[in-house]
Amino acid sequence: MSELIIVGMPRSNLTRSVRIACLEKEISFDFTSRDVQTPGRPPTNALLERNPFGTVPVLIHGTFTLFETAAICRYIDDNFAGPLLRPVRADKVARMNQWISVAMTRLDQNIIRNFVIPMVFADHKKRHDPGFAIHMNQLADVIRRDLAVLDDAYADGWLFEDRFTLPDMMIMPMLHYLNAMPGGPEMLADAPNVRAAYDRFKARGSAAQTDPLLPEQILKSA
Ligand SMILES: N[C@@H](CCC(=O)N[C@@H](CS)C(=O)NCC(=O)O)C(=O)O
Numbered sequence: 001m002s003e004l005i006i007v008g009m010p011r012s013n014l015t016r017s018v019r020i021a022c023l024e025k026e027i028s029f030d031f032t033s034r035d036v037q038t039p040g041r042p043p044t045n046a047l048l049e050r051n052p053f054g055t056v057p058v059l060i061h062g063t064f065t066l067f068e069t070a071a072i073c074r075y076i077d078d079n080f081a082g083p084l085l086r087p088v089r090a091d092k093v094a095r096m097n098q099w100i101s102v103a104m105t106r107l108d109q110n111i112i113r114n115f116v117i118p119m120v121f122a123d124h125k126k127r128h129d130p131g132f133a134i135h136m137n138q139l140a141d142v143i144r145r146d147l148a149v150l151d152d153a154y155a156d157g158w159l160f161e162d163r164f165t166l167p168d169m170m171i172m173p174m175l176h177y178l179n180a181m182p183g184g185p186e187m188l189a190d191a192p193n194v195r196a197a198y199d200r201f202k203a204r205g206s207a208a209q210t211d212p213l214l215p216e217q218i219l220k221s222a
Helices: 013-025 047-050 069-079 089-121 130-151 166-179 184-191 194-201 205-209 216-219
Strands: 004-007 028-032 058-061 064-067
Touching: 004 013, 004 205, 013 069, 013 089, 013 166, 013 205, 047 058, 047 194, 058 069, 064 069, 069 089, 069 166, 089 130, 089 166, 130 194, 166 184, 166 194, 184 194
Parallel strands: 004 028
Antiparallel strands: 004 058, 058 064
């Protein structure tokens, strides 16, 4: 068993970001979903002992336990040998922290919590409710505006040109879910630099190894 353990769920976009960071850092780790709650259920006591907020991912490194995706990703980059997952210059590090903050506070909310999750879990009746459709269209407009901002930021490749860095590792798994939603591919088509980055992401080994392999029936029904 490795001394580094990532606790989370394969379908969790944030758990995926952390697993991608470990793979890109080329460090060995164990990934476990043991004692993690099933969807819609309250956090298990075992998870609450590791993270009192009851969310994943959680990192366990020997006797050290850490929650919050951004903190975990930075810990992985700073504490292990391997390729650097961030830029070097101080101003660029500050810019990276800006994008991490945008990813964690804005994009995760707008794309995953407000759009993807309600879309996936809406039942047949809800999906045919005109009020729901209007609401989802408004949320889609917010995402389109976010993608337009990102499109400028991805004009030169990744956020930091040819270096695949931590905020890319946070944003790309969100786009994976967005692309699987009705209207998602069209939203990405309107942001061609983001789309190109997403296509490069899909070709990476770390993306393939962490692909949540979305169940076909969930996507078709969304
Ligand atoms: N701010 C937290 C958010 C973590 C989060 O919301 N994780 C989701 C999975 S992607 C989760 O644990 N959801 C289950 C729940 O909230 O009960 C972080 O950055 O790690």
